[in-house]
Amino acid sequence: MRRGFAPWADAGARALLRLQGVSKRYGDIVAVDALDLDIFEGEFFALLGPSGCGKTTLLRLLAGFETPAQGSILLAGEDIAAVPPYRRPVNMMFQTYALFPHLSVAGNIAFGLRQERLGRAAIEARVAEMLALVQLEGLGARKPHQLSGGQRQRVALARALAKRPRVLLLDEPLAALDKKLRAQTQFELVNLQARLGTTFVIVTHDQEEAMTMAHRIGVMDRGRLMQVAEPSELYEQPNSRWVAGFIGEVNLIEGRVAALEPGIAVVAALGGHFRVGATAGVGPGDSVCIAVRPEKVRVANAPAAAPTDNCLAGSVVDIGYLGGMSSYQVRVADGFLVRAAIANATRRTTPPIGWDTQVCLTFAPQDAVLLTR
Amino acid sequence: MMARWRGGQGNWWAAFVRLAPTLWLAAFFLLPFLIIVKISLSQTAIAQPPYTPTFDLAAGLAGLRAFLAALSLESYRILGSDFLYLASYLKSLQVAAVSSVILLIIGYPIAYGMARLHPRWQPIALVLVILPFWTSFLIRIYAWINILQREGLFNTALAALGLVDTPVAWLSSDTAVYIGIVYSYLPFMVLPLYATLEKTDATLLEAAADLGCPRWRAFWLVTVPLSAPGVAAGVLLCFIPIFGEFVIPDLLGDSRSVMIGQTLWTEFFANKDWPAASAVAVVLVGILLLPIVLHQRAQARADKD
Numbered sequence: 001m002r003r004g005f006a007p008w009a010d011a012g013a014r015a016l017l018r019l020q021g022v023s024k025r026y027g028d029i030v031a032v033d034a035l036d037l038d039i040f041e042g043e044f045f046a047l048l049g050p051s052g053c054g055k056t057t058l059l060r061l062l063a064g065f066e067t068p069a070q071g072s073i074l075l076a077g078e079d080i081a082a083v084p085p086y087r088r089p090v091n092m093m094f095q096t097y098a099l100f101p102h103l104s105v106a107g108n109i110a111f112g113l114r115q116e117r118l119g120r121a122a123i124e125a126r127v128a129e130m131l132a133l134v135q136l137e138g139l140g141a142r143k144p145h146q147l148s149g150g151q152r153q154r155v156a157l158a159r160a161l162a163k164r165p166r167v168l169l170l171d172e173p174l175a176a177l178d179k180k181l182r183a184q185t186q187f188e189l190v191n192l193q194a195r196l197g198t199t200f201v202i203v204t205h206d207q208e209e210a211m212t213m214a215h216r217i218g219v220m221d222r223g224r225l226m227q228v229a230e231p232s233e234l235y236e237q238p239n240s241r242w243v244a245g246f247i248g249e250v251n252l253i254e255g256r257v258a259a260l261e262p263g264i265a266v267v268a269a270l271g272g273h274f275r276v277g278a279t280a281g282v283g284p285g286d287s288v289c290i291a292v293r294p295e296k297v298r299v300a301n302a303p304a305a306a307p308t309d310n311c312l313a314g315s316v317v318d319i320g321y322l323g324g325m326s327s328y329q330v331r332v333a334d335g336f337l338v339r340a341a342i343a344n345a346t347r348r349t350t351p352p353i354g355w356d357t358q359v360c361l362t363f364a365p366q367d368a369v370l371l372t373r
Numbered sequence: 374m375m376a377r378w379r380g381g382q383g384n385w386w387a388a389f390v391r392l393a394p395t396l397w398l399a400a401f402f403l404l405p406f407l408i409i410v411k412i413s414l415s416q417t418a419i420a421q422p423p424y425t426p427t428f429d430l431a432a433g434l435a436g437l438r439a440f441l442a443a444l445s446l447e448s449y450r451i452l453g454s455d456f457l458y459l460a461s462y463l464k465s466l467q468v469a470a471v472s473s474v475i476l477l478i479i480g481y482p483i484a485y486g487m488a489r490l491h492p493r494w495q496p497i498a499l500v501l502v503i504l505p506f507w508t509s510f511l512i513r514i515y516a517w518i519n520i521l522q523r524e525g526l527f528n529t530a531l532a533a534l535g536l537v538d539t540p541v542a543w544l545s546s547d548t549a550v551y552i553g554i555v556y557s558y559l560p561f562m563v564l565p566l567y568a569t570l571e572k573t574d575a576t577l578l579e580a581a582a583d584l585g586c587p588r589w590r591a592f593w594l595v596t597v598p599l600s601a602p603g604v605a606a607g608v609l610l611c612f613i614p615i616f617g618e619f620v621i622p623d624l625l626g627d628s629r630s631v632m633i634g635q636t637l638w639t640e641f642f643a644n645k646d647w648p649a650a651s652a653v654a655v656v657l658v659g660i661l662l663l664p665i666v667l668h669q670r671a672q673a674r675a676d677k678d
Contacts (some may be wrong), residue, residue, distance in 0.1 A: 065579055085582040098580035102598045111594075115585030163584065 005215060006230075007040040014077075016041040016199055017062070017167060022071035022081075024057055024223075031057040033223035034071070039167075044193050044200045046214035048207055050246070054223040055203045059169050062201065063092045075166060086115070091165035095172040097156035099144040105155050106131070106140035112163040130158040133192070150181050157189075161198070170202040174209060186212050207247055211235075219243055235293075240373035244291040251297070251338050252371075253290040257282055265370055270333045274310040275365040282370060289371040296367040297340035299328055299353055300360050310368070312338060312361040319351050326351060330361055406658065413651035414444040424647050448652035458653065461636040462660070468547075468632055469616040472554045473562075473608050479555065480562035480607060485596075487563070488570035495571070502560050502567075510557065514624050517553050518544065521625070549625035554615055561614075562607040569603025570596070605668055613661050633657055 007013040015038035024032040031054045039045045047055040060066045061073065064085030073081045080088055091112070099108050106127050113123045131137050134154035144152055153173065160168055173189070174182045190213050193200045204210050210217045211231040218228045227234060227243045238244035241252055255269025265278040267290055276290050299316075314332035328340040338361055342352070353359060415424040426443035429436045452458045487498045505513060520526045521543040528540040543549050573596060581591035619634035626632075631639075633653065640650035 063579075063583060065582075084587075085579070086585045086587050090583075092580075092583045094576055094580060096574075096576055098574070098576040100577060100580070100595060102601075111581070111586075112584030115590075159584070 005042070007043070008038065008216060013040060015039060015074075016043075016076060017201075018072075018074040020072050020074070022058075022061060022068045022073060024054075024061060024066055024068050030223045032061065032068070035223070035225055037218060037225060037228065039199060039201060041199055042197045044190065044213060044215045045202070046210035046217045047201065047203045047220060048210040048217050049205070049220035051205060053220040055205075055220050056171060057223075058220070059092070059171055059201065059203045062167065063090060063169050064088050089163075089166040090169060091160040091163055091167075092169040092171065093156050093160040093173050095175055097144075097152050097176075099152060099155055099159070101144055103143075104140060105136065105142050105144070105147070108144065108155055109140075109159045109162050111159065116163070126162055130162050133161070134158045149176055149178075150185070153177060153185065157192075161196070165198065167199045167201060170200060172204055173202065174204075174206075182209075189213060219246060221246070237369060238291065238371070241289050241291070241371050242373075244369070244371060249294050249339060249341075251290075251292050251294065253292070253336070253338075255288060255290060257284050257286045257288055260284060264365055267370070270312065270336055272312070272333070274368070276310075276368045276370045277366050279370045279372065282372060286372065290368050291371050292363050292368040294327065294339040294341040295325075295343075296363055297338065298362050299330070299340045299342055300362065301353065301357070302360060309362045309364050314338065314359060314361065316353060316355055316357045316359060319355065321351070328353070330359060332361070406655075409651045409654055411444075412647050413448050413649075413655050414446065415648045416443075416445065416447060417646050417648055422647070423645050448648040449656075451649055452652050452656065458633075458636065461631055461633040462656075464630055465616045465618075465633040468550060468554065468618070468622070469612045472551060472558065472615050473612045475551065475555050476558055476562040476611050477604065477608060480559055480566055481600075481604075483559075484563045484566035484570050484603075487567050488573070499567070502563050506560065511620065513557070514553055514621060517549070517556065518624060521549055521552070544625060545627045547627065547630075550622050553621040553625045554618065557621060558611045558615060561610045565606035565610060566600065566603040569600045569606075573599055602672075605671070609664060609668055612664060616661060617657060 017037075017039040019035055019037040022032055022035045023030065033054075035058070047058060049055045057066060061068055061081075064080070064083060068081050071081070072079045075088070075090070080090075100111065103111065109127045109130050110123050113126055118126070127140065128137075131140055134157055136151060136154055136158070139147070139151065144155065147155065153176070157173070160170075170189075174185055177185060186209060189200075202210070202213065214231065216228060216230055217234055219226045219234065221242060226246075227239045229237070234243065234247055238247060238250075244250045245252065253269050253274070255267040255274065257265050258268040258273060259266040260278060260283070261275075263278055264275050265282055265288070267274045267276055267288060269290060274290055282288060312330075312332045314330040316328055317331050317337070318329035320327040320329075323344070325344055326342050328342060330338045330340060332338055340361055412424055415426065417423060418425045426440050428440050432439070483502075487495060487502075490498055522528075523540045523542065523544075525543075527543060528537070531537045532540070543552075577595050577599070578588075578591050581595050582588070586594060617634045618632060619638055622632045623635055623638075637650050637653045637657070640646045640653060644650075
């Protein structure tokens with residue numbers, strides 16, 4: 001990932017792709033709902049969400065396969081909402097790759113170039129360049145069905161990049177690969193994107209994939225963007241219960257603000273009081289939610305060391321051994337289950353803290369997030 | 374259970390299933406064909422059956438030798454010497470080729486339209502294509518005689534529209550033959566085309582559009598090449614039976630210019646020349662094997678790629 005690349009933080013930067021109030025309906029179903037989004041030149045942007053959230057529809061709107069019912073899609077300042085797909089400087093890599101079975105690898109890559117009426121020599125040079133880019137030199141004469149899944153994926157990528165699109169759209173590009181190849185291809189895609197500087201918009205349902213690859217992630221649910229942020233911000237500073245729950249694992253503890261101290265909100269929940277870093281606009285009496293990630297919860301036999309830390313007493317009901325770490329389930333007041341993750345930093349085969357042990361779960365105020373939505 | 378099934382009678386059953394198509398072809402194609410080949414090598418005779426020699430098992434080895442000696446290629450020589458036969462073959466070739474092209478031109482848009490219908494309507498369209506088969510083929514051809522005759526529906530309609538002053542003689546012409554053949558064989562062209570077009574992946578057309586192809590060009594660059602197997606199947610399925618077609622040219626066509634099926638019929642039933650008729654049939658089979666072999670070759674090449 002390129003360090004210091006954050007045009008979205010620059011108020012003066014102009015977006016390459018700007019969606020304003022874009023809506024798309026299928027009958028009664030709202031697939032995309034009055035959506036606003038800016039994507040910047042050279043950005044690797046991921047659309048992440050559960051299936052049916054509208055992320056694929058959004059990608060198809062960008063490609064031109066669907067036209068929005070409302071709103072505008074601006075590419076470099078020009079509204080392309082009504083421009084047909086064959087006139088958009090945007091290309092797509094399909095989930096199923098959609099390679100033409102009757103054409104060779106070279107024929108597939110040259111397909112888009114032929115539509116531009118480029119000269120034969122220019123097309124051949126560009127095809128050779130693309131084959132080299134995806135490391136498929138020498139396979140230009142093969143037919144798609146003679147290639148492995150990974151090779152087909154590269155041909156699809158080369159074909160979509162051959163026309164030098166302003167934006168490359170990738171629909172679940174790694175979904176058809178096996179797990180090991182997927183991890184390798186993730187890094188290759190990131191390197192390729194950094195080298196070419198092309199704007200990538202990727203749709204995925206795999207949050208790990210989005211986290212590893214993208215500069216920013218837009219999390220979608222029911223046709224709306226719930227949060228658009230860098231991966232670390234999305235994880236550490238979710239803006240709602242839904243996003244906190246969707247990205248990674250989290251303990252969501254419902255409560256009410258009892259008092260405000262400078263920078264700290266005291267929340268009454270589970271029969272006790274918890275100190276959490278305050279969010280702007282939170283006042284006493286507001287019902288809020290404390291979100292704390294399992295790895296930020298410490299499990300100890302003794303009460304908290306620092307008096308400012310929050311403490312929850314309970315008993316261990318389940319331990320899941322995952323190799324690098326162990327996942328604890330602890331039953332606290334009101335039968336509420338809290339999850340804690342402990343790194344297995346030393347070699348031992350029995351858990352350091354066993355089943356049914358009375359423990360104290362602690363977390364520092366700055367390690368929890370106060371959510372109002 | 375499984376083991377016994379595989380080891381015991383299972384082997385017999387599997388062998389039978391594997392051999393069944395071969396046995397079927399041997400019994401109902403190869404054997405009759407060999408009989409026809411034998412008759413084509415015989416001479417006509419005023420007897421029952423109307424040719425010699427006939428094979429007599431009782432005569433033993435000497436009888437077999439006499440039998441073989443009596444066979445001759447005389448019928449094939451006649452086939453080559455009389456221009457009538459060549460003319461009939463050429464006529465069949467012309468009718469089969471022209472009809473296949475017309476069928477393709479009419480059938481492709483129909484099949485394409487069907488494949489693009491909403492999935493709910495496709496079975497209905499399919500039934501509509503097959504529906505004419507529910508009426509006897511002969512009745513439908515007689516209906517065409519009715520439609521095309523001097524005072525028939527077609528001439529009446531043309532006159533009513535003011536397109537012609539005097540009725541046109543449609544019957545006993547090549548036009549009538551083409552109308553009858555195209556009408557009768559259209560389902561055989563539409564069905565294989567539809568089966569191929571219906572399987573075309575719509576994403577490929579989106580990919581073509583994405584790469585800068587307007588819809589009409591995507592049709593020529595993607596849809597048409599991908600439907601080639603359907604085109605080949607449809608053309609073969611029409612060309613081969615049309616080549617040997619008898620009923621339609623006999624009922625609708627001009628008796629001065631006959632197709633090979635009609636010549637064959639005449640030899641068998643009018644001239645009672647079974648050997649000549651058999652020779653005509655053997656050569657016909659030979660001619661029709663050619664497109665099938667070519668198609669097989671092309672397919673084997675496509676599979677190898």
